[in-house]
Amino acid sequence: MELYEKLLTANKSWAAEQLNVDENYFMNLSQDQKPDFLWIGCSDSRVPAENLTGSHPGEMFVHRNVANLVVHTDMNMLSVLQYAVEVLKVKHILVVGHYQCGGVKASMTHQDLGLINSWLRNIKDVYEKHSAQLEVIPDEKLRFDRLVELNVLEQVKNLAETTIVQKAWHIGSELHLHGWVFGLHDGLIKTIIHMPPGTEVQGINKYEFD
Numbered sequence: 001m002e003l004y005e006k007l008l009t010a011n012k013s014w015a016a017e018q019l020n021v022d023e024n025y026f027m028n029l030s031q032d033q034k035p036d037f038l039w040i041g042c043s044d045s046r047v048p049a050e051n052l053t054g055s056h057p058g059e060m061f062v063h064r065n066v067a068n069l070v071v072h073t074d075m076n077m078l079s080v081l082q083y084a085v086e087v088l089k090v091k092h093i094l095v096v097g098h099y100q101c102g103g104v105k106a107s108m109t110h111q112d113l114g115l116i117n118s119w120l121r122n123i124k125d126v127y128e129k130h131s132a133q134l135e136v137i138p139d140e141k142l143r144f145d146r147l148v149e150l151n152v153l154e155q156v157k158n159l160a161e162t163t164i165v166q167k168a169w170h171i172g173s174e175l176h177l178h179g180w181v182f183g184l185h186d187g188l189i190k191t192i193i194h195m196p197p198g199t200e201v202q203g204i205n206k207y208e209f210d
Contacts, residue, residue, distance in 0.1 A: 038084040067103030070158040161205040
């Protein structure tokens with residue numbers, strides 16, 4: 001059996017199992033989604049959003065990319081964000097990184113990796129911004145772990161600086177922003193930052209609305 005055929009076989013078993021538990025499972029699943037959460041996570045295959053949070057289909061809207069970045073020129077991410085906030089009316093946006101992230105690790109090197117160099121530049125900018133803090137950490141693993149955390153911190157700040165989030169707060173949306181890091185070594189999630197509804201955005205990236 002080919003590898004992809006195993007997936008199709010497993011799918012049939014999964015579908016049958018759901019129907020054994022609840023004969024209306026797929027009828028309910030086919031209704032409109034009403035998730036409370038938008039998950040912005042890493043593409044790493046070891047960090048499946050629903051599995052590690054015990055969520056069920058329909059409870060979480062998911063966007064993933066290399067190293068869970070929130071880039072202001074990424075139309076894919078911005079489209080997901082706008083749909084989640086303005087149409088689905090999610091209450092929480094979760095930016096979730098993970099220790100041992102390959103993208104973060106690659107950004108700490110001087111190696112030319114081709115096309116992905118441009119993407120990793122966003123993490124290198126995080127490193128540069130926090131270099132004074134990072135470069136006094138002598139242990140390479142601890143410095144790596146800290147950059148993972150700082151990257152999540154900066155991506156949540158990037159979220160808060162979008163007009164999508166600021167407009168939602170302006171009209172009174174109860175939208176929370178969270179920055180988490182998942183530990184592959186213990187399976188636990190660590191909270192890095194929480195921005196409650198109406199958090200004041202400072203500086204040039206603060207927008208005013210009529």
